[in-house]
Amino acid sequence: MTALTVKDLLEAKGKRQLAYVQVAREEEAIAASEAGMDMIGTAFIPERAHFAKAVPNTHFQFGMPWGKHADATEVLRDAMTAMRGGAQSVYCGMSPHIVELLAREGVPVISHVGLVPPKATWTGGFRAVGRTLAQAKTVWQHVQDFEAAGAFAVEMEVVAANLATEITNRTSMLTISLGSGSGCDAQYLFSVDLLGENRGHIPRHAKTYRNFAAERDRLQVERVAAYKEYIADITSGVFPDAEHVVNIDDDALQDVWKD
Template sequence: MSTRTLEQLQAMKRAGEKIACLTAYDASFAHWLDAADVDIALVGDSLGMVVQGQASTLPVTVEQMVYHAACVARGCRQAYRIVDMPYKSYDTPEHALTNARRLLQGGEAMMVKLEGGAPAQLAVIESLLGAGIPVCGHLGLLPQSVREPGGYRVQGREPEAAERILNQAQALERAGVGLLILEAVPAALGRRVSEALQIPVIGIGAGVHCDGQVLVLYDLLGITPGKRPRFSRDFLAGAGSVEAALRAYVQAVKAGEFPSAAESFN
């Protein structure tokens, strides 16, 4: 098995083939992502919640991300591996460069992901790209901004907010970002952003018209305690095994059968 490349993922968008992405935090699950032909393994800082039991992603450190990224890299050799830069690890260009290099070297990341698209964020992203580090953007609901007003809810419902997200997405693409994650926005906005950009837009709670989908692995397996987010689906129920659940997810994404309208925001 050869490792997926960013060029292949971008070609999938042009060919109209949907991209299936899942989070992974350890080697065993990473192995099953590969076995199910998942295109992208995202070592998300959601591990702060689903692995560590924290109330948010804010306490996650770079060192912890390096540890989990290295675990995932040992288990998976086919999926393209993106690693989240945790809260406060990219507040200046210098800080971002140092920490991204740790994720690339210690965690074998192929790309790093940063939340946000404000002008200050763009400067940070440009310095990473200038150093040859591939970057994934993340717009819409930004879990690292939970403490800010209007933080933890569907984003881009009002026309001005939708316009701002679209403009930020275009600015990220112009800066050279290779992929974009779009979280918790109305399906119509997910579609608009996906159509406006050349780079793949991977949605989570952003409707079926995105170029790909991502879910938190533990949500897909129905093992995250508490209420399941509206936009996730328990693929393990009825599947019989983890491998079958992951295959069912990939198949549903590729066929454009996930998410349904009831699993999207309007």
């Protein structure tokens, strides 16, 4: 399998839905790539900078965390570093002005409309966006603004599904659905939700395919049990045993003490 380029992604628009996952660990990225995921993304932070090179056969996106960058120069510097680090595109949740700057330099940008978590106060908190006429018009305007700025894709987060479908049909950008229905060009989930690592609230838009939280709980019980056995072996003198050590020859040992 060869990594999909931005050109490939855009050519898939309207032909098939793409699968896209957000990961937080290298092993998740590798597993997603082995599974045949079309797109993999993660936040561009130092401890994840090597992820892209671990999955060269999958389109990899580094996200520019909202709030990290004070100005356009800072985000451009990080975006360029991300591209040199193996990314084929970057996510940027900032304004069309910043997206335009990145696009002018040839950086493929995924923009973001609808529920943008750090900006949720503007849309009434963590809830669906685009269910009223005013909100729908605003979402559509934002999409057009990002398209004009040069973004090649737009993440639509928890946007009314029928609105997202109509927008998909009216924009040249690749549309990515996070809780915005099946009418978009790509479906997007966070690995933590997909694998069932969360405890408590699970987003309505997420589908859980495994119960890793329960497995982690089981492993924690096993850790405690193993540590207890280790302590008991030390206390009873069972550990270390002959198989765990090496010895010097007895004659040589006696010679150590000779002057």
